[in-house]
Amino acid sequence: MATRVDCGDGARARQHVFLVPEYLKDASKKTKSGLMFVKLVNPCSGEGAIYLFNMCLHQLFEIKVFKEKHHSWFINQSVQSGGLLHFATPMDPLFLLLHYLILANKQGKFQPLDQVVVDDAFPNCVLLLKLPELEKVLHHVTEEKEICNKKYYKYSKEKTLKWLEKKVKQTVAALKTSNVTVSARVQSSAFFSGNQVLSDKEEDYIRYAHGLISDYIPKELSDDLSKYLKLPEPSAPLPNPPSKKLKLSDEPVEAKEDYTKFNTKDFKTEKKTSKMTAAQKALAKVDKSGMKSIDAFFGAKNSKKIGNLQNSKK
């Protein structure tokens, strides 16, 4: 990429390929301004990331970039290197607020929101306070006190874990309907004819969803959530003590060659740790990749880009 790009002629401006929700177009008819890209903190890494703010509809969108090696665009009568595809998808601002609530909690006291959301590195964080719906959902993650008509908040880990568990649940539901293959079986499925989703275990879905949510919360909270969900340690996949959440899927399981032994009756009794075949070990290994699953949707360059962003800020 060291090629010097000649920008001498105006037609050579850089082009970005974006996918944005349709309703932004309708919203834009009613307003002259109010859509803007800003840099805010990434609640997982603490580094910078790009978000799109809609000041009229009071919405926050995150920007994800798909990048794969060796791609370029032809856009009408022009060529655009890189082949990047940007997604703007609605984001729950509570994840961002949570980042600040956790930081503020180190002082261990109740504070008004405008003292919590303070960030020298990302001054645009004050935009969060303009999201009117935010105050209504704050109770999911905080204890609050009202003194003289002013509200004071304090981070509550217990409530947050409960909230995150609900997030995991609704993500699991979406994973099931969108036919995302969450277990390692995606690899062997190539040998069979489709329908691999039917053999995914509930636990695989929960771990995958946990991985997705973990991209929006700090590492420590992710670990706490893992314990809260009673997920086994990914490094040593132990069979779980049967809990309600982790019971096997009620979906019909289709017998496909020796697949049956992974899914149904044998699984309950089998001690995975004691008798792991090479294939099972491989499966368990690949399972872990589910932890960083959002990256699976996008190029590996993502984190690097965020790093660059951080550097360029300084």
Place this chain on the structure above:
Amino acid sequence: MECRGEAVVEKERIHLRPGTLCDATPATLHLLPCEVLVNGPAPVGRFFTPAVRQGPDGLQVSFRGRSLRGEEAAVPPGFTGYVMVTEDRGERLKGKQDFSGSSESDGEEDEQELVEAPESLEREFDRFIGATGSFSSFTLWGLETAPGPDAKVLGALAWPSLAEAIHAQVPED
């Protein structure tokens, strides 16, 4: 505009011109399985488009003597595709009085862009961006064989539906 007018806050923002989302004309996009290191005009309609053929197993074309196989990829439901272009500050700021962005020169920033990867958004803060084209599908090309259902970009197109679930408000107790 609803902002505090603090210079420091106003910095690091790229304003999207809302009108351009309505005015964008349909654009034709091809995602190629190779990296062309230049950004700029290309006579796509002269060399590429007329060579596209509908074969028994999808679209066929060749680029630089290599055979490509293609298929249509649809933008996820509820979404619209846009091609957006950032405006050079100063050059194209005509009749934009309804925005309060500053217009100081940024020769230094341009210099940096030439050195670094040219496609990232990050160095374009405090500017304006507008849609120049819109699309609801694009042609996805693979080398020798069609990209197929395992193509990574098709996986990425499933992201909006999952993102919706992750970020939806949770039910109350």
